[in-house]
Amino acid sequence: MNGVRIAAVACLSTLALVAVISRSEAQETKNPPPAANPGIPVYNPPLRGAPGGRVGGGTRGAGRTGREVFVLSALAPDHPGLTVNEQPSLYWFISNPSSVPVEVTVADPAGTQPLLELQLPPPVRRGVHRIRLADHNVRLAPGVRYRWFVAVVADPSRRSRDILAGGTIERIALPEGLRLKLAQADKAQLPFLYAEAGLWYDAFGAISELIEAAPNDPELRKQRAALVAQAGLPELPEYTTP
DSSP states (O other): OOHHHHHHHHHHHHHHHHHHHHHHHHHHHSSSOOGGOSEEEEEOOOOOOOOOOBBOOOOOEEETTTTTTEEEEEESSOOOOEOOOOOEEEEEEESSSSSOOOEEEEEOEEEESEEEEEOOOOOSSSSEEEGGGGGTTTOBTTTTTTEEEEEOOOOOTGGGGGGEEEEEEOOOOOOHHHHHHHOOOGGHHHHHHHHHOHHHHHHHHHHHHHHHHHHTTTTHHHHHHHHHHHTTTOGGGGTTTO
């Protein structure tokens, strides 16, 4: 009798497993991965296995009722993002105009003073913002992980009330195989090549520069929205609308 019961349980387990696999395959067919769309860059995160990526991503109720959502997000992955540039750009997003200062900081892991401490006076517009490190003579050393932060300073005398977001960036050497591809690529191909190589900051910077040159191109905004989604960042309409 025990043998029959065991066989029945095994049979039911097998049927359940088949059902789960079938549902999974059906979902994958219905929602194909980004790679199934040749017009979407596919970000391949580096297999470095180290913690310390995006932090914060402040979300707070605002307004009289507290129901209005205020979002501050570093446009960075949830792991150390890579770049091959000595002076890359850092991007961040704010969902509402700010009537108080916004502070951007790049920490120096080898020192007590930050590499960059920049205060943007109000009003600060809503949307995606860019900080060019070259504009501030900031250079990243290869192989060093830098933390960077953006803070909405609600009360300069009580910095514990800051709304804070941040990320991690590391500069690496340009892979030789990628160097050859870049030499033959046009600007429209750069986001795809950088994303495939796991270079988050370069991929996001390349697509953002294309959007700056053609702000009303919906396909470019779809590409950037795809990168945002692959990095686990909040899906915000401002990423896809002009």
